[in-house]
């Protein structure tokens with residue numbers, strides 16, 4: 001040791017009588033510069049608890065914590081960031097990345113407290129004197145760490161698509177998908193909103209890693225129809241994506257499709273894995289729509305023998321006989337279905353339960369039943385003339401188009417209804433007219449005004465591009481007929497669709513009447529269920545709630561061996577059907593393993 | 599400042615030009631032309647002061663970008679020269695003979711990015727890091743998070759929740 005080291009403590013004494021370098025200045029405040037990075041502020045109403053700030057913090061200074069009065073809901077985890085100033089280095093990365101711009105910094109940096117734990121608090125929740133500070137650092141508007149715009153999806157233009165039923169959306173290339181996957185911040189807020197609770201951030205990460213096998217396994221954990229959902233899912237997940245607050249939501253649906261598109265069917269089995277050993281139990285599924293197929297898939301995986309009974313000549317339900325080919329090509333639907341069948345599921349087609357085979361027979365031959373027969377009865381407006389043979393139901397026409405039948409298709413057609421199904425039939429008719437007459441003559445009318453039409457925005461835009469005329473805000477009064485011909489229909493302006501209590505009770509201005517000409521009218525205002533295949537004694541045992549069979553969380557009806565799902569129970573889309581089928585499969589499996597008695 | 603760029607372009611093979619403000623522009627320069635350009639700017643164009651010398655790590659592209667920021671006091675304007683050098687075995691000719699202060703920047707870049715400036719005074723001596731043996735910390739492949747976790751304690755009582763798991767717990771605990 002050097003002598004200097006021994007003496008140096010004493011040299012400190014010489015500073016004792018010097019003026020201190022730090023100054024105690026209680027009179028004059030010394031504010032930070034206007035963009036100073038001081039203590040954080042968080043607008044907790046704007047914050048969505050995505051935790052991206054926590055993820056980016058290189059000092060591990062942030063914890064996501066529950067907060068009184070803020071609960072988890074769609075698009076908000078209910079958590080809020082809590083910062084440990086013992087670790088924070090004031091770099092502001094958290095502010096720069098914040099998905100909602102709720103997190104900012106004040107220019108306040110002076111705070112003295114003897115309790116070290118006081119320097120760990122939740123900005124915006126634990127009141128601080130700088131909460132209202134006007135100055136301080138916030139992310140400049142043009143400064144973004146995540147790209148705002150989603151990777152462009154190639155689509156057929158109106159001219160190319162109107163003459164055919166070719167798929168409109170082209171799909172991402174590997175590079176495009178990886179770029180889009182890079183926009184995901186992996187917060188997982190979407191998973192709660194997805195009815196099937198898919199592991200969305202995980203399969204997006206698999207795309208980023210180029211690991212499509214892992215991606216496919218993750219999809220099949222919760223969804224056995226990825227090619228379908230990757231195209232036509234209602235994608236509620238995207239409506240809660242954290243990225244949407246400051247840009248386009250991540251294209252979750254297209255990314256899902258990308259994974260399935262990337263893997264050829266013959267590799268699925270090796271990737272997703274084989275079924276469990278046979279249990280010797282047998283389950284019948286009535287209806288081969290998404291709910292039935294999903295139940296069959298998961299039951300087969302669990303080792304049960306499954307047979308599906310389907311009235312129509314092919315499986316798929318509304319995915320095949322409702323959704324038009326230009327949105328969901330049959331070969332993609334077939335790919336999903338083929339993998340379900342490949343697990344050994346038996347499919348008995350052209351067999352309507354209640355007509356070709358009695359439900360009681362199924363009850364005798366099988367240990368449990370899952371019914372998922374969907375909504376296949378079109379609802380009528382019941383206005384005068386609606387019972388004319390040239391007035392059709394949209395779902396009947398769509399089914400007949402899929403079956404390859406030639407449908408009545410005059411040069412002028414009227415569609416009544418403002419939902420996606422109405423759009424599907426309007427755009428289908430437009431294509432058929434284009435083929436037949438070289439021009440489009442479809443007018444679509446609905447009660448709702450355009451801003452509240454239930455159809456998706458893209459459907460409205462694309463149908464217009466294809467030449468469909470939209471007249472939102474009108475309700476029909478009667479259909480004009482002349483012998484065996486329809487000549488048109490009359491409509492009056494609709495003032496409001498619902499009453500104060502939110503009940504359907506349209507009000508009209510009868511003075512504002514319009515006449516639309518057309519040789520056919522298609523009604524597309526909703527569908528009902530046909531449960532006539534249930535024998536009366538069984539029906540009496542089933543508890544119904546608002547017209548639908550009541551089920552528990554495993555989708556079991558009041559009859560122990562009878563499970564139900566899909567549109568007859570919940571709806572309104574494919575992914576709810578898939579989730580119902582999966583939940584029911586788990587319930588049926590438990591019921592069968594417990595002996596199948598209660 | 600575009601005229602200046604046009605003038606310089608007649609003398610030197612310059613790359614991209616970017617004007618950030620009226621009084622602040624950046625020019626990309628091939629590595630071998632930096633020195634003559636600096637001398638020209640210092641001795642003939644009024645850029646007498648070296649404001650700073652700094653680097654950016656373009657990890658994915660495999661190079662470091664050095665930025666030499668010069669100030670023309672009389673005209674109140676700044677010009678930044680950008681030079682791209684390969685990240686592998688990163689080495690750059692020093693300019694401490696043109697501006698002695700450059701030696702300090704070069705020493706800092708040596709320590710923080712691992713860019714060598716052979717012959718620069720005290721370039722291999724510790725600058726602000728003491729006893730550092732790991733990867734230079736400003737390189738983008740340096741794991742800052744891991745470093746801070748290994749070197750700084752957490753106060754007891756901290757706990758965090760994963761948003762997706764928390765939502766499952768709160769919103770759908772019984773579902774698959």
Ligand SMILES: Cc1cc2nc3c(=O)[nH]c(=O)nc-3n(C[C@H](O)[C@H](O)[C@H](O)COP(=O)(O)OP(=O)(O)OC[C@H]3O[C@@H](n4cnc5c(N)ncnc54)[C@H](O)[C@@H]3O)c2cc1C
Nearest residue numbers: 287289290291311317318322353373374566567572573574
């Ligand atoms: C035109 C149209 C477009 C749609 N577009 C979309 C979309 O883009 N995205 C989306 O997510 N959802 C869409 N939907 C809704 C979606 O198709 C349904 O929610 C979903 O198919 C319901 O699934 P499910 O399994 O309950 O019934 P379904 O798909 O209706 O399947 C029921 C099956 O049961 C069969 N069946 C009925 N009765 C019997 C019986 N007695 N015996 C044997 N078999 C029987 C039927 O033939 C049918 O195959 C659309 C619906 C329609 C009508």
Ligand code: SF4
Nearest residue numbers: 057088089091092094
């Ligand atoms: S300012 Fe930097 S160190 Fe502090 S909490 Fe935010 S990210 Fe972490």
Ligand code: SF4
Nearest residue numbers: 047048050051053098
């Ligand atoms: S990144 Fe922003 S919105 Fe997300 S939790 Fe942090 S403060 Fe809230």
